[in-house]
Amino acid sequence: MKRIVNVLFAGVLAMTVLSCSEEKKGYTLNGEISDVKNGMVYLKKYQDKSFIDVDSAVITDGVFKFEGACTEPLAYGLTTFKDSKRPLVFFLDNEEMQLKMNESEKVLTVTGSALNDLYAQNAPLTRQDGYSIDSLVSAHPASAVTPYFVVKDFAYKLNLEEMKALRAKLDASLDGTMYVNQIDDFIKRMENIQVGAVAPDFTLPDVDGNPVTLSALRGKYVLIDFWASWCPDCRKENPNIVAAWNKFKDKNFTILGVSLDRKKEPWLAAIEKDQLTWTHVSDLKDWKSDAAVQYAIRWIPMNFLLDPNGVILAVGLEGEALQQKLEEVLK
Incomplete structure (x- = not known):
């Protein structure tokens, strides 16, 4: 009887070890590419709104292979261009998958993954x-x-x-x-950015590199204006903001322009050309600007009107709505 129990225990233990090893197995990507015979292919992971490099493989006679392990299922991309920001996307889990790609025609077919099947059904x-x-x-x-x-x-x-x-x-x-x-x-x-909340504080450099802190403007009504020189809608809205500035700048009102520009030169040129004579700040990080992330900016132009205590009074005022709101609060 003891021998039978030991044998059963050993069997259960073996099954447990096998199960654990299966759970920890990684992925295998067996790939074929029809538009590149020999070269390199790059595996990238979608993270923080962009694709980051994970691995690379050699293409030989139109065939490549990736092996590794991921901590959780995520969106990945494949490309033969190392610096590409738009790879062919698929969903990767720790499975064996078969891939057929033609990057010039933007085609990627994946089999062997129910998870990716769901992705492929919905992506288009x-x-x-x-x-x-x-x-x-x-x-x-x-x-x-x-x-x-x-x-x-x-x-x-x-x-x-x-x-x-x-x-x-x-x-x-x-x-x-x-x-x-x-x-x-x-x-x-x-x-944190709903009407009635205290606007989150931030500090960014102005056009001369000097730090400007939002809370330092307390005591005045403040319009935080998120924009960028490369944004057509922002440039179209700027005359309305200039009109509001000229009308209310002497009535305890100021504007803090927060640019999502990438380079300083076009930012400064747009300020001058559009005659935006108020304070401007930017960390030149585009959509990853610290303030833009903090304020969950999803499109521009976008603005927030604050009272003298830093409380958000209104969000997204454009055109006549901006002047109407300022008329209301700056009686």
Whole structure:
């Protein structure tokens, strides 16, 4: 009897070890590329709104292979151009997958992954009118693909309550994953910039490199104006802001322009050309500007009107709405 028990225990132990080893196995990507016979192919991971390099492989006679392990299922991309910011995207988990690609025709076919099948079914549709992200969340609340689409294609256009509703439907098994963490962080930042909240403080360099802190402007009504020299809609809106500035600048009102420019020269040139004579700041980080991230900026132009205590009075005032609101509060 003791021998039987030992044999059973050994069998259970072997099955446990085998199960653990299977859970820890990594991915294998067996690839074929029809438009490059010999060269290099690069594997990139989608993170923080861009693709970062993960690995590379040699292409020999149109064939390549990647092996590795990922900590969680995420969106990845393949490209034969090392500096490409638009690789062919697929969803990667620790599975063996077969890939066929033609980068010149922007074609990537993946088999062997149910997760990627869900991604491939929805990727062409998410930016079409009428697509329901709520339906995807309801049908696949535990899939890692679902929060990816929420972050990439819907966070920039849904309001706070809509984002909260989607988040509440996601399965708890996704808590702590990268894309769900991004949703949670985004919701928190949106909560911080609602009307009635005290505007989050920040410090950025002005045109001469001197630090300017938002809270130092307390005591005045402040319009925080997010814009950029490369943004046509911003440049079109600038005359309205100039008119408001000229009308109210002597009535305890000021403007803090926050640019999402990438380079200093066009930023300064636009300030001069558009006659924007108020204080301007920028860290020249484009959409990754510290203040833009802090204020959950999803499009520009975007502005926030603050009272003398730094409390947000209004958001997104454009055209006549800006002057009307200023007339109301600066009686």
